[in-house]
Amino acid sequence: MKKLTYDKWKSPAIVAVSLVVVMYVFGLQLSSLNPFVSSWDQVDFSLAIERYDLRAMRPHFPGYPYFILGGLLTKFIVAEPSQALVLFNILIYASSIFPVYLIASRLISRQSAFMAAAIIYTASYPLIIVNQPMSEGAALAVFWWYFWSIVTAWERKSGKWLLLPLFLFSVLLGIRLSYIPLGAGMIYLFYKKWKDHQIGFSGLLTYTLAAGVFQLIWIGGLIMTEGGIANFLELAFGFTGGHFQEWGGTTASNDLSIIARIKIFLFTNIFWWGIFSRTHVLMVLYIVIGLFIFWPGTKSKLFKNMPFTLGVLMMSAYGIWALFAQNIDKARHILPVAVILIFLVLSAFFKRYPSIYSSLLILILLIAQAMVSANLVKTQANEEPAVYQLARFLEETNEEFVLYTWEETRVLEYLKMPYSHKRINTYKVFLHDQSLYKDKTVYLTDKVVDGFRAQGIEIDQRVEKIKSFDSEKIFDPVYNEIILYKWTP
Structure with a gap:
């Protein structure tokens, strides 16, 4: 009997169901805009929509100008500042389905890639953060576009494509500066181009200058708003000093042992919060999928594929940063690690099991995850903090x-x-x-x-x-x- 593979057994029904689930979650997000501003950072961002002033912590340093700009644009649709920021998060995060699909389709079949994009989009804990007036939601979306731009620039011979990841990286940092370790992906891209003799030393210098110019767009704007570089540097050193030495929850300001910190970082923040969303059903489904990947059998060659290697590299770089330099008490700081890990696991799963049965398992996960996400989104919008x-x-x-x-x-x-x-x-x-x-x-x-x-x-x-x-x-x-x-x- 001929083996029934997913590539040969096209299933429009599964893709259609996945699309309906995605549209349902997206529609629910739009109809359930979170009206609450319940933390210090959320207040900072919301106040910045009405008056931008770093010294008054509207918002706090480094200002996140592209995120605030996005909120100002959506304020024409929603008058409430905090909800304008939430709406911006929702809209730009929805766009990330496309780059996730485009990256995944280089590793697995198109149908599987669409399901992977649907799983990542409906992931419950990231959606919770997207539905808050915080910059992480928009940053995650830009990250996926940045990831795609690196892969695309690697595939194209034209040097003009190298400008795209440089630009998107500047947008990413202008939304969330703490995502700077993800620049490891861009370094890897230029290393590959140099190793393949596609660019030389002069080219590296040129693109380095271009990267600086792109970053200077938003940094220069902040310097102007603060009245000069001296005032800007005063704010910068004051904020970074407090973050790393006093209130930031980093290894320098926290009494946790390194073992305890790793345990919380890995098992509590990444898995229980970031991926399982504190839900036992999702935990069981994700663990089952993970066990299938390590089941003895044919090994995939994903590690020889540039997008997969790139994902591992960026996840590792940001993971080290989040472990030592971010607040361990706030699980949202591990979001890039969680979503990249989901992407890698799904890619490996579909690569090893490209059958209709594996797709049905992922469909079950998608539906269960969407139900959890829907409940959380509605609860977040209706129950007072x-x-x-x-x-x-x-x-x-x-x-x-x-x-x-x-x-x-x-x-x-x-x-x-x-x-x-x-x-x-x-x-x-x-x-x-x-x-x-x-x-x-x-x-x-x-x-x-x-x-x-x-x-x-x-x-x-x-x-x-x-x-x-x-x-x-x-x-x-x-x-x-x-x-x-x-x-x-």
Whole structure:
């Protein structure tokens, strides 16, 4: 009996179902624009739509000018600043289906490539981040176009094509500067061109200058808005110093051992959050697909294929950066690793098993993933974050009080809450400040209380738990639960 392969057994039905699933998720995103601004960074980006000012953290350094520009364009469609940013994310992220398909079609059949693109687009945790007023969503989309441009430039003999990845890399950094390690892919491209004698030293110098010019477009704009290079550098050093030494959650500012950090990075952030989306059904399906890849049998030759090697290289480069230089408490920082890994796994799976049965397995994953994503997108757009619940609760309190918070006060300012609230970091400052409010009730959030405990303060006898506010952890791993305490002088 002749072997039934996917290439010979074309199945328009499977492709049609995949297309319907993609369109359903896209339509749901458009009809469920997230209206909430629930974190410090989200406030920064949303305020920047109304007035761009780096010194006022509208947004914070380095300014993400292309992301803000995208939000300004979509503001003509949606008036609310945060939702304008979400809409921009959704639209540009939807465009990434095309480069993912084009890259995958160089490794596997076109039908399989379309399914791979559908899986990556509907991946639940990336969609959650896309539906927030944060730059990661747009950055992921530009990343895929950048990935495709490298592959295309490698295939073409004309040197003009080398300008495309240089330009897209500048757009990528103008949206999300922390994606700079993905430049390893461009370095690899030029190494291949030089090794194949397609460009020489003068060519490398020319394209290096071109890369600098493209980056200077957005960096130069920021320098102008800050009134000169001295002011810009002052902001730059202040931000990077804080990120790497104080509040950034990097290895330099975090007490976790390297083993504990790797464990969280790999198993919690990449797999449980980034790929499985904290869902057991998706975990089982992805693990089954992964086991099939390592099942004894015919080995594929994907590692000899330039797009696959390129994906491994960029995933590794960014992974090292994310492990040591990004906040381990925020899983969103591993998104490039998660989506590239999904791409590589699907490519390897379809390469080894190009049958209708393997496509049906991926279709099951696609439908299950879309159902999870749909539920999360709707929940994110309709259920108030914990910080909003806190804000409303205190707004209805009929007494004079002052609230001390950690980062929550940034959101309270954005919501224009009418009561007194202050950000506090140290116990000594708090003791002095609260003494000024003898006739008022003093409230603290749990992050403040935990911070005092970390400073060695025995505070449990002086605080009384009032109320707890909860929201979905996958939307905000840090402030999904807020506990309100009352201070006893």
